Amino acid sequence: MSTIERDPENRVQVLDEDGNVVGDVPDLDEETLRSIYRDMKLSRHFDERAVSLQRQGRMGTYPPLSGQEGAQIGSAYALADDDWMVPSYREHGAAVVRGLPLKQTLLYWMGYEAGNDVPEDANILPVAVPIASQIPHAAGLAWSWKLQGHDDRAGICYFGDGATSEGDFHEGMNFAGVYDVPMVFFCNNNQWAISVPRERQTAAETLAQKAEAYGFEGVQVDGMDPLAVYKVTQEALEKARDPDTDELRPTMIEAVQYRFGAHTTADDPTVYRDDEEVEEWKAKDPIPRLEAYLRNEGILDDEEVSDIEASVEQQVDEAIDAAESEPRPEPEEMFEHVYAELPPELQAQRDAFLDSVDRHGKDAFLEE
Amino acid sequence: MSETQNLTIVQAVRDGLATEMALDDDVVALGQDIGANGGVFRATQGLQDEFGDQRVVDTPLAESGIIGSAVGLATGGMKPVPEIQFSGFMYPGFDQIVSHMARYRTRSRSRFSLPMVLRAPYGGGIRAPEHHSDSKEAFYAHEAGLKVVIPSTPHDTKGLLISAIRDPDPVVFLEPKLIYRAFRGEVPEEDYEVPIGEAATRREGEDVSVFTYGAMTRPTLEAAENLAEEAGIDAEVIDLRTVSPLDREAIVESFKKTGRAVVVHEAPKSGGLGGEITSLIQEEALIYQEAPVKRVTGFDVPVPLYAMEDYYLPNAARVEDGIREAVEF
Ligand SMILES: Cc1ncc(C[n+]2csc(CCOP(=O)(O)OP(=O)(O)O)c2C)c(N)n1
Numbered sequence: 001m002s003t004i005e006r007d008p009e010n011r012v013q014v015l016d017e018d019g020n021v022v023g024d025v026p027d028l029d030e031e032t033l034r035s036i037y038r039d040m041k042l043s044r045h046f047d048e049r050a051v052s053l054q055r056q057g058r059m060g061t062y063p064p065l066s067g068q069e070g071a072q073i074g075s076a077y078a079l080a081d082d083d084w085m086v087p088s089y090r091e092h093g094a095a096v097v098r099g100l101p102l103k104q105t106l107l108y109w110m111g112y113e114a115g116n117d118v119p120e121d122a123n124i125l126p127v128a129v130p131i132a133s134q135i136p137h138a139a140g141l142a143w144s145w146k147l148q149g150h151d152d153r154a155g156i157c158y159f160g161d162g163a164t165s166e167g168d169f170h171e172g173m174n175f176a177g178v179y180d181v182p183m184v185f186f187c188n189n190n191q192w193a194i195s196v197p198r199e200r201q202t203a204a205e206t207l208a209q210k211a212e213a214y215g216f217e218g219v220q221v222d223g224m225d226p227l228a229v230y231k232v233t234q235e236a237l238e239k240a241r242d243p244d245t246d247e248l249r250p251t252m253i254e255a256v257q258y259r260f261g262a263h264t265t266a267d268d269p270t271v272y273r274d275d276e277e278v279e280e281w282k283a284k285d286p287i288p289r290l291e292a293y294l295r296n297e298g299i300l301d302d303e304e305v306s307d308i309e310a311s312v313e314q315q316v317d318e319a320i321d322a323a324e325s326e327p328r329p330e331p332e333e334m335f336e337h338v339y340a341e342l343p344p345e346l347q348a349q350r351d352a353f354l355d356s357v358d359r360h361g362k363d364a365f366l367e368e
Numbered sequence: 369m370s371e372t373q374n375l376t377i378v379q380a381v382r383d384g385l386a387t388e389m390a391l392d393d394d395v396v397a398l399g400q401d402i403g404a405n406g407g408v409f410r411a412t413q414g415l416q417d418e419f420g421d422q423r424v425v426d427t428p429l430a431e432s433g434i435i436g437s438a439v440g441l442a443t444g445g446m447k448p449v450p451e452i453q454f455s456g457f458m459y460p461g462f463d464q465i466v467s468h469m470a471r472y473r474t475r476s477r478s479r480f481s482l483p484m485v486l487r488a489p490y491g492g493g494i495r496a497p498e499h500h501s502d503s504k505e506a507f508y509a510h511e512a513g514l515k516v517v518i519p520s521t522p523h524d525t526k527g528l529l530i531s532a533i534r535d536p537d538p539v540v541f542l543e544p545k546l547i548y549r550a551f552r553g554e555v556p557e558e559d560y561e562v563p564i565g566e567a568a569t570r571r572e573g574e575d576v577s578v579f580t581y582g583a584m585t586r587p588t589l590e591a592a593e594n595l596a597e598e599a600g601i602d603a604e605v606i607d608l609r610t611v612s613p614l615d616r617e618a619i620v621e622s623f624k625k626t627g628r629a630v631v632v633h634e635a636p637k638s639g640g641l642g643g644e645i646t647s648l649i650q651e652e653a654l655i656y657q658e659a660p661v662k663r664v665t666g667f668d669v670p671v672p673l674y675a676m677e678d679y680y681l682p683n684a685a686r687v688e689d690g691i692r693e694a695v696e697f
Contacts, residue, residue, distance in 0.1 A: 060495045060496075060497065060674055061495070061496060061497055089497070108673070109497075110675065111495065111673040111674030111675040111676075111677070112673060112675045113672060113673055113675075113676070115673070127498075129497055129498045129499045129500075130456070130457060130459070130460070130499055131429055131457075132429075133460075162428075162429035163429065165428035165429045165430040165433070166429060166430050166431075166432075166460060167430065167432050167433075167460060168460065193400075193429050194400065194401045194405065194408070195401045195403070195404055195405035195426070196400065196401060196426050196427075196428070196429070200426060200428070201428050201429065202428065266408070267408070271404065271405055271406070272404045272405050328675060329672075329675050329676050331676070331679045333672075333676060334667065334669055334672050334676050334679055334680060335667070335669060338668075338669045338670070345638065345668065346667070346668050346669070349637065349667050349668060350667075353667065353679075356685065356686055356689050357679075359689070360685045364683070364685045365678050365679050365683060365685065366678050367493075367678045
């Protein structure tokens with residue numbers, strides 16, 4: 001039986017909380033395993049710095065990911081180069097794996113439109129802020145590959161547990177099933193949608209079981225176990241490309257995990273969440289878990305760990321410097337990218353506005 | 369004399385809701401994170417402790433569900449006050465707003481009316497992420513069957529919210545979040561109504577009428593004071609408070625007095641309320657008109673991410689330019 005054909009309540013796990021092997025280890029070479037570890041450390045460090053930048057007023061509202069590195073990095077590693085990723089707003093770690101420079105993520109949350117410049121070959125759709133709205137896009141994107149004969153391409157679409165309540169989730173999943181498209185729907189069930197716990201989001205036993213209503217498989221995985229996540233995602237992508245005769249291509253993966261920090265930096269989780277719960281989940285932290293496994297296997301030692309830490313710190317420092325050196329956007333940039341060609345009325349609005357900026361000086365417009 | 373409290377706008381929302389919930393058991397509040405969390409802006413802080421989780425209800429993350437079930441609650445005799453976390457997230461529930469909330473009375477030959485108030489913080493200026501700064505009141509004002517209210521002071525907020533809850537028809541109540549906590553004002557502790565559909569004159573003037581609402585009331589008043597001082601221009605500032613139905617009389621009367629008008633809103637220019645007010649003036653007071661009506665508004669672009677947001681929002685400098693143009697024509 002494949003890993004994903006199982007009862008949605010039967011959660012896939014490869015490593016236990018202490019990094020001991022309890023399931024089938026996916027076939028990954030040492031180099032890749034080290035690289036997965038490095039990207040998880042990078043995501044964690046990036047996240048900590050980003051939260052601190054926000055606290056210092058150097059960045060706007062930011063959605064932290066700490067705790068979710070196992071799910072993000074593990075799943076992104078399963079993608080092939082030509083595959084696509086359809087993110088929500090929290091997949092900064094997965095995006096790095098796909099080739100999005102950290103600087104871009106920083107710029108976006110610093111309120112710069114330039115943050116949306118994604119390298120051509122990164123194959124990532126833009127960040128989606130309205131919850132669940134990207135799910136139908138993912139279905140359509142994968143449908144376009146079928147229509148165009150890109151038979152070997154597949155994708156992954158990320159969303160949270162809260163997203164499964166929105167109409168867009170149901171409509172997108174339903175289309176994916178009806179048109180049998182090569183898309184993997186990856187739910188980061190981090191237990192909370194801001195202050196509403198998973199149990200108040202749906203009366204269903206699991207989120208994974210929702211897939212059943214759309215005719216395809218749903219599988220639960222320990223989202224804080226990067227190897228289990230990799231394995232499940234990899235099999236789901238394989239099925240998306242090359243299903244058995246009686247199988248549909250899509251899969252919904254419910255990665256059970258926890259976000260250690262606030263929902264966003266604008267949120268205060270102490271109002272609705274117990275410290276005890278946070279501590280319980282911190283014991284399942286995906287980073288020490290993978291590290292223990294890699295050390296046991298002789299794939300990592302003290303020296304390599306500290307090299308990785310130093311290089312990760314340097315990479316994040318450089319990204320922050322680069323983002324903070326970005327010049328403030330000029331007022332006319334506001335009118336760019338709204339239409340392929342600026343309509344005359346908008347041109348007139350721009351010209352009149354630039355006149356006022358000339359007359360009063362930019363400072364008259366800037367609040368700080 | 370009645371007791372008053374010195375409240376911010378967001379506190380006045382809370383006070384208005386609490387006051388009416390205490391008086392009327394049929395009023396229920398529902399929405400995302402409004403319970404234990406007290407709403408992301410704390411507009412419902414403590415209400416769940418006060419009224420219980422059957423009357424202050426945390427819902428799943430589903431706007432169509434929130435608005436649509438509020439429609440159903442109202443058909444069943446309740447007075448639901450659904451909150452949408454940010455007006456930019458009303459769109460998943462838009463179908464329920466325009467297809468049902470607005471026209472239940474029509475569709476049921478008045479057998480059902482929907483005494484519901486759809487609340488949402490709206491507008492820009494707080495450095496929020498994409499989609500959090502929309503100002504799309506024109507969508508709702510364009511929809512027959514809805515009333516659209518936008519307060520700009522703590523006193524009005526409480527009184528208008530109570531009027532909205534007591535109104536037999538559905539009201540979209542948009543709260544200018546930029547000024548949620550910008551200042552305080554005296555708010556009576558008791559229940560009182562500020563009538564829907566009545567504008568307020570915030571500054572009397574003879575030379576030009578400036579029509580505005582919501583968060584733009586402040587830069588407009590600032591511009592009016594600056595111009596009075598620097599250029600001897602005496603602007604009348606009218607805060608519409610309700611954008612549908614418009615207080616046509618207040619608009620026309622002020623315009624007849626001054627013969628000149630400027631409309632200020634942060635929503636995009638094309639298809640916005642500015643066009644509606646201009647038309648109204650054309651229809652009702654053409655012969656009094658001394659100059660073209662000037663619109664000072666947001667641009668026809670999506671509200672940019674916050675590094676450019678200050679350029680998007682009308683400020684006192686742009687309002688002053690608009691007023692000068694109307695006066696110097
Ligand atoms: C349509 C819509 N409604 C409301 C919001 C406000 N909001 C932002 S994130 C969030 C909770 C999301 O929870 P979940 O889907 O579990 O994802 P998580 O952020 O926990 O990863 C809410 C209510 C939004 N962004 N979009």
